[in-house]
Amino acid sequence: MTPLPHPAPPSAPLPTHALPSYLHAAELGPWGNYLQQVDRVIPHLGPLARWAETLKRPKRILVVDVPIQMDDGRVAHFEGYRVQHNVSRGPGKGGVRFHQDVTLSEVMALSAWMSIKNAAVNVPYGGAKGGVRVDPKTLSLGELERMTRRYTSEIGIIIGPNKDIPAPDVNTNEQTMAWMMDTYSMNVGSTTTGVVTGKPVDLGGSLGRREATGRGVFTVGVEAARRLDLHLLDARVAVQGFGNVGSVSAKLFAEAGARVVAVQDHSATLYAEAGLDVAALQRHAAEHGGIAGYAHAQSLSSDAFWDVESDILIPAALEQQITEANAGRIRTRMVIEGANGPTTPAADDILADRNILVVPDVIANAGGVTVSYFEWVQDFSSFFWSEDEINQRLVRIMREAFAAVWAVADERRVSLRTATFIVACKRILHTRELRGLYP
Ligand code: NAD
Numbered sequence: 074m075t076p077l078p079h080p081a082p083p084s085a086p087l088p089t090h091a092l093p094s095y096l097h098a099a100e101l102g103p104w105g106n107y108l109q110q111v112d113r114v115i116p117h118l119g120p121l122a123r124w125a126e127t128l129k130r131p132k133r134i135l136v137v138d139v140p141i142q143m144d145d146g147r148v149a150h151f152e153g154y155r156v157q158h159n160v161s162r163g164p165g166k167g168g169v170r171f172h173q174d175v176t177l178s179e180v181m182a183l184s185a186w187m188s189i190k191n192a193a194v195n196v197p198y199g200g201a202k203g204g205v206r207v208d209p210k211t212l213s214l215g216e217l218e219r220m221t222r223r224y225t226s227e228i229g230i231i232i233g234p235n236k237d238i239p240a241p242d243v244n245t246n247e248q249t250m251a252w253m254m255d256t257y258s259m260n261v262g263s264t265t266t267g268v269v270t271g272k273p274v275d276l277g278g279s280l281g282r283r284e285a286t287g288r289g290v291f292t293v294g295v296e297a298a299r300r301l302d303l304h305l306l307d308a309r310v311a312v313q314g315f316g317n318v319g320s321v322s323a324k325l326f327a328e329a330g331a332r333v334v335a336v337q338d339h340s341a342t343l344y345a346e347a348g349l350d351v352a353a354l355q356r357h358a359a360e361h362g363g364i365a366g367y368a369h370a371q372s373l374s375s376d377a378f379w380d381v382e383s384d385i386l387i388p389a390a391l392e393q394q395i396t397e398a399n400a401g402r403i404r405t406r407m408v409i410e411g412a413n414g415p416t417t418p419a420a421d422d423i424l425a426d427r428n429i430l431v432v433p434d435v436i437a438n439a440g441g442v443t444v445s446y447f448e449w450v451q452d453f454s455s456f457f458w459s460e461d462e463i464n465q466r467l468v469r470i471m472r473e474a475f476a477a478v479w480a481v482a483d484e485r486r487v488s489l490r491t492a493t494f495i496v497a498c499k500r501i502l503h504t505r506e507l508r509g510l511y512p
Contacts, residue, residue: 093130096178103182103392109418114494117485121502128188128498131181132199133157137227139205141219151220155203155228157237158184161504164235165201166191166442168242168271169224169249172391175204179392183242186413186435187442192497194439194474196446201237203228209244210362221249225256232257234267234453240445241271243316243391247283251276267452270445279448280460282441285467287321289440290411292471294326294385297432300479303384303406311335311383311405314390315364318411318438320355322387327351335373335381338390340365342373344381379403388415395420403429410434425488433490435497436478443470 092098101108108129115125139151154177157165167187170180180202188200205224209217231237241250250272257268266277274280281288298305308331312323315338323333332348340363343349349370357367373381379399386403388394389411395403400416400423407430410416416424416431424431444467451457482492 089126095134096181100176100178102176102178103414104178104185106393106414106417107182107185110490110494111498113418113491114498117487117491117495118498118502121499121506124502124505125498127159127161127505128185128501131156131158131184132160133231134177134181135228135231136177137224139220139224139227141216141223143216144213151205151207151224153203153205153224153227154180155231155237155239156180156184156201157231158200158202159188159501160199160201160237161501161508162192162199163197164199164233165237166196166198166240166445167200167202168240168441169245169253170202170204170242171207171209171244171249172204173206173208174391175206180204182392183413188501189435189494189497190439191442192500193436193478193493194443194470195500196443198238198442198446201239202242203239204242218252221252222256225253226260229257229260232268234265234449238267238445238449239269240441241317246317247271247273247278250278267449270448271441272448277448277452279444279451279463280458281463281467282444282448283317284321285444285463286318286411286438286441287323287325288464288467289443289471290318290322290387290389290409290437291325291329292440292468293432293437293475294322294387294407294409295329296472296475296479297407297409297430298385301406301430306330307332308384309334309382310385310387311378311381312387312389312411313337313378313394313415314388314412315354315358316389318441319387319389320351320358322389322409322411323349324351324355326385331385334383335378336364337375337378338364341367342375342378343367343370344373345370385409388412391415393417395424397423400424401427405429407432410437413438421488421490431489432475433488433493435493436474436489439474440467440471443467 135155137153139153184202191198250269258264272278310326382404386405392414395416397419400420409432478492
């Protein structure tokens with residue numbers, strides 16, 4: 074029998090690599106931003122810091138080929154991903170994005186931010202995310218359905234109501250979730266509504282889910298504004314992204330008396346000093362696929378969006394929008410991150426130096442996953458709650474989570490982002506420690 078090797082002396086370096094081989098240092102992208110955010114929290118983790126490396130390594134990455142027959146008979150191939158970052162606290166949970174710029178680094182970062190977010194609002198989930206590198210606007214409805222179904226089938230080996238539960242994200246919606254639920258159900262042989270959230274209400278979806286992320290953004294916005302002594306009545310709001318998150322956030326702020334002075338989406342940048350009619354703009358965007366062509370506003374160049382003076386700025390489009398290049402120009406009192414990862418760590422520091430409060434994504438946009446959690450619970454019990462009940466529970470969870478994070482930021486003199494990471498990472502690493510390492 075070969076003798077077992079002697080254990081290395083404790084001072085020897087661990088035989089592991091700092092970076093995974095599938096992502097080179099030059100391609101870190103949003104994942105690199107996430108790693109920097111983790112490094113900022115490690116000094117605050119006390120003895121749990123010994124587990125912190127777990128946070129820097131996704132548990133599982135699946136890259137899939139998604140071939141579909143196009144309407145003209147040719148076969149197109151798309152690259153799809155599902156990343157499960159951490160499942161110490163429960164099944165993976167996180168959206169699916171269809172976008173031409175989706176990369177592995179992006180999906181890894183988004184999955185990690187889901188771990189942090191789910192722990193920050195204390196829903197019993199780990200973090201996951203998925204995506205397909207495709208511009209869905211170039212596909213017919215039939216092609217989009219075939220692509221969604223094939224992607225779902227390919228990731229079917231790792232998703233499931235107790236394993237990993239996808240939801241909508243950029244360019245995916247209730248219809249996408251209905252196709253995903255049906256495909257998964259067909260493959261397992263029985264209707265399994267709890268495999269995805271963000272479904273149509275008639276298919277086991279939850280009332281209030283469509284508006285949940287925007288409602289969460291608004292709720293933490295109100296809480297943060299109160300603490301800054303900023304009155305919402307007549308406050309100027311600028312919103313980047315006018316999809317699910319941006320348009321609902323804009324609508325709720327406008328209903329509270331704020332003036333939505335600027336809106337930007339992929340098609341245009343609009344400005345109106347007196348405030349845009351958000352409901353009319355929503356109708357226009359639904360009809361025309363974007364805000365371009367809306368008559369009752371001034372049109373700006375896309376870069377000029379960052380010069381608009383506001384009291385509240387809500388990035389609600391994509392990552393890495395507020396960077397070293399524009400953070401010094403932004404004139405606002407607070408940034409509420411509706412999008413995931415819109416601010417780079419360098420821009421975070423510039424905004425902090427300029428006394429601009431940043432309410433980070435990992436708490437600000439957690440309303441969506443909170444109501445997704447309600448949807449999942451309702452699907453398991455086949456008992457559905459009223460919209461009032463859902464909104465009340467959502468607002469309570471968001472307020473409590475925000476207050477807890479605010480208290481940590483105050484006590485430790487750190488940013489709200491680092492405070493949210495402290496709360497969340499402690500929860501994640503505590504479960505890691507309780508569970509122990511397998512085998
Ligand atoms: P969506 O597809 O409904 O809307 C995306 C919006 O961004 C569109 O208005 C689009 O025109 C705009 N956009 C795209 N590229 C742009 C660009 N280069 N410049 C300006 N605008 C651009 O997506 P969504 O669900 O609203 O998601 C938006 C952000 O919120 C993403 O970061 C997403 O991860 C995050 N988020 C979404 C949810 C949710 O429940 N949908 C939950 C949490 C976080």
